[in-house]
Amino acid sequence: MSDILTGVAVVGSANLDLVVEVSRPPRVGETLLGRAGGRFSGGKGLNQAVASARSGAPTRFCAVVGDDEAADVLQQTLAEAGVEAAVRRSDDAPTGVAYVLALDGGDNSIIVAAGANAELAREDAVAGVAGAAVVLAQLEVPVASVAAALRAGRTAGALTILNAAPAHAATIGMLDDVDVLVVNETECAELGGLDRLHASGAQTVVLTQGAGGVTLHRSGGVPVHVAAFRIDPVDTTGAGDAFCGALAAALSQGEAVEHALVRACAAGAVVAQHHGATTPELSPESIAAFLASR
Numbered sequence: 052m053s054d055i056l057t058g059v060a061v062v063g064s065a066n067l068d069l070v071v072e073v074s075r076p077p078r079v080g081e082t083l084l085g086r087a088g089g090r091f092s093g094g095k096g097l098n099q100a101v102a103s104a105r106s107g108a109p110t111r112f113c114a115v116v117g118d119d120e121a122a123d124v125l126q127q128t129l130a131e132a133g134v135e136a137a138v139r140r141s142d143d144a145p146t147g148v149a150y151v152l153a154l155d156g157g158d159n160s161i162i163v164a165a166g167a168n169a170e171l172a173r174e175d176a177v178a179g180v181a182g183a184a185v186v187l188a189q190l191e192v193p194v195a196s197v198a199a200a201l202r203a204g205r206t207a208g209a210l211t212i213l214n215a216a217p218a219h220a221a222t223i224g225m226l227d228d229v230d231v232l233v234v235n236e237t238e239c240a241e242l243g244g245l246d247r248l249h250a251s252g253a254q255t256v257v258l259t260q261g262a263g264g265v266t267l268h269r270s271g272g273v274p275v276h277v278a279a280f281r282i283d284p285v286d287t288t289g290a291g292d293a294f295c296g297a298l299a300a301a302l303s304q305g306e307a308v309e310h311a312l313v314r315a316c317a318a319g320a321v322v323a324q325h326h327g328a329t330t331p332e333l334s335p336e337s338i339a340a341f342l343a344s345r
C-alpha cells in the first residue's frame with residue numbers, strides 16, 4: 052500500500068527584508084536619501100510557505116537560518132501563519148538578509164545576502180519534503196539541494212513545482228523532475244525562452260506577466276491566459292511568491308491548474324495591496340472576495 056501524501060512542502064530561503072522607500076534606484080557612485088520602509092519577514096521560500104498556509108493548505112517549510120534575532124522574527128511569522136517549521140539554525144552563518152528598494156508605483160529592486168540559506172543541504176531538503184502531496188521550491192538556496200528535493204518528491208509521487216527565481220542555468224537539468232515550472236518573463240528569457248524549456252522537458256510552464264496576468268503553456272497545447280486582478284499596488288514585494296504559494300495550496304487540494312491559477316492571481320493581488328512580502332490579510336476569505344469581484 053502506498054503512503055498517503057498530504058499538504059505542501061516548501062523548500063527555500065528565509066530572509067529578513069530591510070525595506071527602504073525611494074523614488075528610483077541609485078546610480079553608481081550616488082547616495083540617495085530614502086525613507087525607512089520597515090523590517091519584514093521575507094525570502095522567497097518563507098513567503099511561499101506562508102502564502103500556502105494562509106491559503107488554507109497544511110504547509111511545512113524547510114530552511115536554514117542563523118542563530119540570531121532575525122531568525123526569531125522569521126520563526127514568529129511562520130508560527131502565526133500556522134506553518135510547520137522544519138527550520139535548522141546554523142552556528143556558522145547569520146540569517147539571510149534582503150535589501151529591498153521599494154520604488155514609487157509599487158515596483159522594487161532587491162539584493163540578497165544569502166547567509167545561512169547557503170547551508171541548506173540535500174539531506175535537509177529531502178527530509179523536508181517527505182510525505183507532502185505537493186513540493187514547491189525556488190532557487191535562492193543551493194541548486195543541488197533543490198534538485199534533490201524535486202527528485203525526492205517526484206520519486207514519492209508528489210506533484211512538483213519549481214519557481215525558477217532567481218533564474219539559474221541548472222533549471223534545465225531539473226526539468227524531468229518538475230511538473231509545473233513557474234517563471235516570469237525575465238526568467239523565461241534568461242533560460243532560453245519557452246521553446247527551449249519545452250524542448251528540455253518542461254511539460255507545463257506558467258509564465259507570469261505582472262499586470263498582464265499569467266499564461267499557462269502546456270507542451271503541444273493551446274496557451275491559456277488568466278487576466279490579472281486590477282489593483283492599485285502598495286508594495287509588490289512577495290506578490291509573485293504569494294502566487295506560487297497559493298498555486299501549490301490549490302493544487303494540493305485537487306484543483307485543476309486553470310482554476311488554481313485564478314486563485315493564485317487573487318493571492319498575489321492581496322499581498323500587493325499591503326506592505327511586506329507576507330501579510331496576515333491573506334486568507335481563504337480575502338482570496339474568495341477577489342474571486343467574487345471578477
Ligand code: RIB
Binds near residue numbers: 148161
Ligand atoms: O520575492 C521577494 C523576496 O525576494 C523578498 O522577500 C526577499 O527576501 C527576496 O528573497
